[in-house]
Amino acid sequence: MNKKLNIMISINRMSTGGSATYVISLANELKQRGHRVTVVSTGGVLVEELTKSGIKHCTVKMLLYGSASSEPVTNGARYLASIISSWIIRPWRVLRFFISVIQFIKIIKCKNINVIHSNQPGPTLITYLASQITRVPFVTTVHGTLRTEFPPIGLRFIRKKFRKIIVISDEIKEHLIMNYQIDARKIAVIYNGIDLKKFYSDVNMTGLNTGNLTNLxxxxxxxxxxxxxxxxxxxxxxxxxxxxxxxxxxxxxxxxxxxxxxxxxxxxxxxxxxxxxxxxxxxxxxxxxxxxxxxxxxxxxxxxxxxxxxxxxxxxxxxxxxxxxxxxxxxxxxxxxxxxxxxxxxxxxxxxxxxxxxxxxxxxxxxxxxxxxxxxxxxxxxxFNIEKIAGQMENVYLEVLEK
Structure with missing residues (x-):
């Protein structure tokens, strides 16, 4: 890809977990390809890994939507509960939400962002609104299958409006088509990318009290x-x-x-x-x-x-x-x-x-x-080589830029 981009990648938290390491691997490889990458999150222990690699990180105190609860809830009950808990009982959340949108808009303008790449429901709702206001192309990666009840306010609606949705497995693609009625042509299956220069077999391990490995x-x-x-x-x-x-x-x-x-x-x-x-x-x-x-x-x-x-x-x-x-x-x-x-x-x-x-x-x-x-x-x-995956990401970025 000859064109070099200013790319914003947003995520809930840079804490230990699959989504954060996904962001780190992708951001590092995009930087290696000459793009300027800015990661935006609420912070976390893995921010240090980004800064060590020379990747800019901006902290925005976002409201984190979504629930890990496995309790079965009807569509209407989930929707009503999200309204009551998020907007009526705690009206300060409304103010926090719009402050976050404004902060994202400032970062987009300051960094002259060409493409926004969001991860996870919290940043997705906020960055989508910021992208609509700034007219900057927007893509999102869906990392898992959400339950079929109504998601946090507005998310089902805006998912239908996205230019491109990236999913990390065919299961998620099928889930989005079935439960969100997303046009299959809008969905790109791009697997998790693994940095093979970082993850490889190493018999000379350091930095870990491994014990007597010859006997165990x-x-x-x-x-x-x-x-x-x-x-x-x-x-x-x-x-x-x-x-x-x-x-x-x-x-x-x-x-x-x-x-x-x-x-x-x-x-x-x-x-x-x-x-x-x-x-x-x-x-x-x-x-x-x-x-x-x-x-x-x-x-x-x-x-x-x-x-x-x-x-x-x-x-x-x-x-x-x-x-x-x-x-x-x-x-x-x-x-x-x-x-x-x-x-x-x-x-x-x-x-x-x-x-x-x-x-x-x-x-x-x-x-x-x-x-x-x-x-x-x-x-x-x-x-799953990150070099191959980053190339596929670049193609998606170009696709939304050309629309």
């Missing part, structure tokens, strides 16, 4: 510190230890309930079978110090890029009633990819038993483990 077979659970997936992982440890006595399970940070369960397991085995690490911004060392990684979503791709065999053990069930994708292999990767490595392609629910079975299979067969790891790296190189 380490399994890492990454990509979430709570939920049923992690609980099932810990409950699988005693089953795994029966077949692989020298196993060690590593979790990068955990909440109180998980800590209690981990201590109970460690007391049962009279050693630190489950090792809970301090929170870290950089997960690469943990991945590279492990024989097997249990993960979902972008975390799974990062582990695959490091040549590690990955077990998909999700929490949310999909259309077939399951959440357990199992070991990523040649046989299942097309369907797992369609559902963004979440396990929602499966009819099998994540359980301690199926997690244990998959891990035991990998830990007790060195050749198979290496074969699966090499296959995962190859898939990421071919389909």
């Amino acid at each position: 077979k380490r399994v890492a659970h990454i990509g979430g510190s709570g939920g049923g997936g992690l609980t099932s992982m810990l409950k699988a440890v005693p089953i795994i230890a029966q077949k692989v006595p020298d196993v060690e399970v590593v979790i990068p940070s955990a909440d109180g309930e998980i800590n209690i369960l981990a201590r109970k397991i460690n007391q049962e085995f009279d050693r630190e079978v489950v090792k809970i690490m301090r929170p870290t911004k950089d997960i690469i060392d943990i991945i590279n110090s492990s024989e097997v990684v249990v993960a979902i979503g972008r975390s799974a791709l990062e582990a695959m890029a490091c040549g590690k065999p990955v077990v998909i053990a999700g929490r949310r069930t999909g259309p077939f009633g399951g959440s357990f994708g199992g070991i990523i292999s040649k046989d299942n990767v097309p369907e797992i990819k369609k559902y963004n490595f979440s396990g929602r392609n499966s009819s099998e629910v994540t359980s301690p038993e199926n997690i244990a079975e998959a891990i035991i299979k990998l830990l007790t067969d060195d050749n198979y483990r290496q074969e699966v790891g090499a296959f995962g790296r190859k898939i990421v190189e071919e389909e």
Whole structure:
């Protein structure tokens, strides 16, 4: 792409998680291609990674819309609740909302922004209004399937008005067409991009107290510190230890309930079978110090890029009633990819038993483990390389600029 752009990328928070690392990888690659990138968020621990790379970050105190609640709510009730909670009971939110819009407009004008690329519902609503006022082309990336009830005020309406919507999986594309009646021609499927210069197999690990790796077979659970997936992982440890006595399970940070369960397991085995690490911004060392990684979503791709065999053990069930994708292999990767490595392609629910079975299979067969790891790296190189993904993003930016 010969034309160099001033690009704004907005996101709720720059905290540890898939969406934030998506933004970092994309912003870095776009900068390498000569574009000037400004990231806007409410802040977070990963802002430092942006500034180290020479990427400008602006802080805007946005209202963060959306709920992670899994409670079933009717369309009308959800819509009514969002109105009452957001606009009537707390009218100061109205003022905060419009202040955020004004702040975005100032940044757009100050940085002479050519394209706005929004992520997540909060910034999307705000930046869409700012783009309408400034007449700057706008695109958004949808990172997951929202529930089908009415989303935060106005979001369903403006999604129909977007020039282009980027989704990270075919499942999300189908979801938007079915539940939001979006024209399929407006949707571009562009996968998560992984920086292969950052994520690769490294036997000379530094910066991590890895323990005696020669005597332990380490399994890492990454990509979430709570939920049923992690609980099932810990409950699988005693089953795994029966077949692989020298196993060690590593979790990068955990909440109180998980800590209690981990201590109970460690007391049962009279050693630190489950090792809970301090929170870290950089997960690469943990991945590279492990024989097997249990993960979902972008975390799974990062582990695959490091040549590690990955077990998909999700929490949310999909259309077939399951959440357990199992070991990523040649046989299942097309369907797992369609559902963004979440396990929602499966009819099998994540359980301690199926997690244990998959891990035991990998830990007790060195050749198979290496074969699966090499296959995962190859898939990421071919389909999820950030250089390829950034090129696809540039094409979308040019498309909306030309309309």
